[in-house]
Amino acid sequence: MHRTKLIDLLMSYNSVSQDEQLYKKTMMQFISDYRDCFERSLQVGHITASSWLLNKHKTHALLMHHVKLDKWLQLGGHCDGNSNVLDVAIKEAQEESGIVAIEPLSESLFDIDIHLIPANKKEQEHYHYDVRFLLHVTSDQDFIQNSESKELRWIGKDSNQLPTNEESVVRMFNKWRLLEH
Numbered sequence: 001m002h003r004t005k006l007i008d009l010l011m012s013y014n015s016v017s018q019d020e021q022l023y024k025k026t027m028m029q030f031i032s033d034y035r036d037c038f039e040r041s042l043q044v045g046h047i048t049a050s051s052w053l054l055n056k057h058k059t060h061a062l063l064m065h066h067v068k069l070d071k072w073l074q075l076g077g078h079c080d081g082n083s084n085v086l087d088v089a090i091k092e093a094q095e096e097s098g099i100v101a102i103e104p105l106s107e108s109l110f111d112i113d114i115h116l117i118p119a120n121k122k123e124q125e126h127y128h129y130d131v132r133f134l135l136h137v138t139s140d141q142d143f144i145q146n147s148e149s150k151e152l153r154w155i156g157k158d159s160n161q162l163p164t165n166e167e168s169v170v171r172m173f174n175k176w177r178l179l180e181h
Contacts, residue, residue: 112130
């Protein structure tokens with residue numbers, strides 16, 4: 001995929017969320033302004049790719065308690081120069097869950113978000129322009145936790161199981177609850 005493919009994905013993405021409508025405009029401008037938008041070395045920010053990962057039966061979603069950010073989040077990460085954001089989302093879900101058999105339920109965007117990443121020992125404060133896909137596990141393999149997470153947890157559609165009130169995670173959770181599979 002090229003930058004134009006991501007722009008096409010964003011153009012065809014429609015959300016009722018006012019936040020996401022603003023993120024869409026901002027992301028498109030960001031992609032237009034920075035040819036190296038997929039590179040982690042772009043210090044103001046970069047495109048990242050994430051997923052709302054469902055189990056085989058689509059009854060549960062996998063969340064991770066992120067070590068560095070100390071927050072419950074969806075699986076995802078840096079593009080590291082790869083402009084094929086769907087491939088990045090799948091690769092990150094595989095790496096962070098230990099599950100190999102992961103496929104998209106749709107190649108369209110599921111959610112978008114722009115969020116500030118605080119400065120740390122390696123990087124200055126910067127933004128993640130995150131595009132998210134709806135993926136699912138196609139096997140009976142269970143997750144294997146790695147060093148990027150404090151915990152991995154399957155959650156059901158009961159809001160009492162959601163371990164965070166992080167706005168973008170709650171938004172994806174609510175979208176998933178409305179889906180019919």
